[in-house]
Amino acid sequence: MPTVAVAGAGIAGFAAAAALARRGFDVRIYERSQEPREFGAGIYLKENSLPVFDALGVGERIAERGVRIRAARIVDETETIIVNRDLGQERLLVALRADVHNLLREAAVEAGAELVTGRTVTGADPEGVLRLADGEEVRADLVIGADGVHSPVRDSLGLLRVRGMFGDGATRVVIPRTEADGPYSTEYWSGQHRVGVAPCAEDQTYVFIIGPESEERVGRLPLDREYWTEQFPHLKHVFDRVGDDVGVHHTHPYVECTSWTAGRVAVIGDAAHAQPPNFGQGAGVAIAAAWRMADILADASDITEGLTEWERQVRPGIDMVQRLTSIYDVAGYAWPAELAPVRASIFHDMSLHPAISPHWEYWWRGGVEVPQQEESAR
Template structure:
């Protein structure tokens, strides 16, 4: 029988049930275990759940969708994210199916502008993969920890004293509540924590297709294709394995032809004829999402904390949305692990971790608004502070 939870002095008691003649009886012996309720079973929510479970907490995760899955696209994980994956026990599974491109270059209107070797004897380690692959690895790590995940269980809000409210009318008390329920977070909105939300001129279509003939030589690199004639468009061409290709296709919101779903392949092929084999294969896949940022007055209220897109949604221009989400989820678990005062621990956690996230979000927003990446990735710039960061909860000499 699953353990159940009841509050006493702010702690949750895990009690082993026994059955006599079909009637449950509680043992007198009780062990104090802190408990967390988490809204959202995405990258951030599962990372927080695993990290808390590793530190002796009981955890329950609520996912609004009926299935546990990731949106069908690709994703970049820099070294900071790889360190977190190592810490939560998902690294080996991720690496087993990830792709390490030899180089990253920028091309504008057919001219190669910049090139950087990656994943070799240099300071930039970057793995690309499908989001499904990354998610499956993190989910497997959560399953190994026997973490309870409830699907079709949507959060409608939370209270600062540590209560998660669900769409079915239940209220779930906990020592800690975590809102990891995405850019439209109901937990965050119920607490009135939004400071600003900004939207930008461009958005992105994310699609996965087969690589077809786009293999070998330069086609094994990550390539940032830009075109400004006859219209401003961008395709971040990203191999995710031997056969999988991820394309992040940027188009202005005002450009109805280029931002339409289903994708108008002919519009894109006119600007990027070399990618015709991949663009012709898109069909009805993909969705268009506007670039936007969300900043909060603070990342917590009482014993309720926000992580991931719920706390700091950012444009994907630095590919650090997932990296920052996982870093902050792990560091949150470290901060509250043995804290007597959860409220104070959350304030210290934010003071320590937020400056780097704010910096990364600001740089990503600048790149989104200015389209500065058309001149090449600023490898020497402070944009890569997060990618080079050693996350809280990971040792400096961690072997990857």
């Protein structure tokens, strides 16, 4: 039975562990904290990642806990809906990030993966060695670095090309859901500021609040309700529901690697392709890539060759998602406020263009087509 050592017990790490364990690999996950948990409030799951949850046997459970979104909308500074995507033929689920993390953990453990906590990873070796802070070297047929933006695994192998931050950041919170919070994902624009609202559970709504990091009040915690109400007076009812004890704020990251693999080692998730969250695909593409890795390696006669083939297949699509969500990000915080009507017109026209719109939506879904109606209705 091939052995696997995974660095990091986040969403990407548990997804990889679950997928590989179900394929017969002997998997151990090494995590520095004593009790792994996820920060970030809510999460979007789309047609590239939801089939993985189905295949792992937890699709129904995440569907029960999350909310299926029926339309995705953008509202401009004049409170006009400029983009309105009907999602009746495809699945978009918004859920609590903690629920997604816990279900992937359960799927990994149920498949036979072992979680080892309180162990800090310091690096890796291409021959299949995971190095720990206490000096121990864990040897495995496959090593996976799912250890985040500042990945020690990636950096120890010299795989990093670019690691940086965009000029904006997001505060993410969960607030009490009201009857007015219908099954819609709505992003509101106001100059260089954006607010997204989407229900994520029966009684909870996910809110992401984005603005330029150059403005000190943007990243304040607790949330500066006065500041944000000045930007979005019509969303005062949303900001009033944000508690003083909730929320996390992060600057939008970017990671690009020379390669995602080195010998028997692969990096995945933010360690490989951290990106701004505008497409809701940071976790989604990692989950889909983890499943594809397990598919390829289960049939590969050589781990190193299998990893090379995996990167060849999955990287071009993820690179495109990363590129487009980055363009969207810059259009959000760097667009001159006085030209906001031009931006609204461009996005409105793009959403209706017969050539541009399907292409954009394809990558918004993570690089997959709309499934057949009977599949998306499940």
